[in-house]
Amino acid sequence: MTTFDYTNMAATATRLLTRFGTTLQLRRTTPGTYDPVTGKETGATTANLACIGLFTNISTSYAMANEV
Template identity: 55%
Template sequence: MATFYDEMAATALELITEFGQPVMIRDVQPGDYDPVTGFETPGVERERVAQGILLDFTGQEFATNTLLKSGDKKLKIAAKGLEWMPNLLNTVIIQGETWSLIPPLKEINPAGTPLLYELQVRK
């Protein structure tokens, strides 16, 4: 039997899928130095499609948050089904444009069930 928060996570995914858009999260893990060859081994890149909604920040958010710059956007991503939580080393691709993640990364996680990630993104 699904818990209340599992149902909420499923509802968040359903609504963001309906009203949002696919977002590619790219994670690149750097390679390691190989002392035998003297070269770095290739890094590992993984990508994951998520469902997200890209929003503008409000004027009040600009007035109270000194980390915001003109052109920054708020990205809300449904957490259900994601294999990993987005981190600052990830990039997101939205409609063919690459965005960097800016701290802080917020996780909406009542009772240990991630529902939503709220991210600040910048080109």
């Protein structure tokens, strides 16, 4: 059985996203650890990751909550 070569498809996707996509920012929050003495979480970190993408179907609830 032959395997599919995704090289051409990946190049096409990259070209289309670069041409028609928009700059987006993904935010990833990693939780910290719980400190039982203080009763609080400490050490949480947030990373903002730049990327190019597009929205195809945004739900009303996300749009209303300014999540987009």
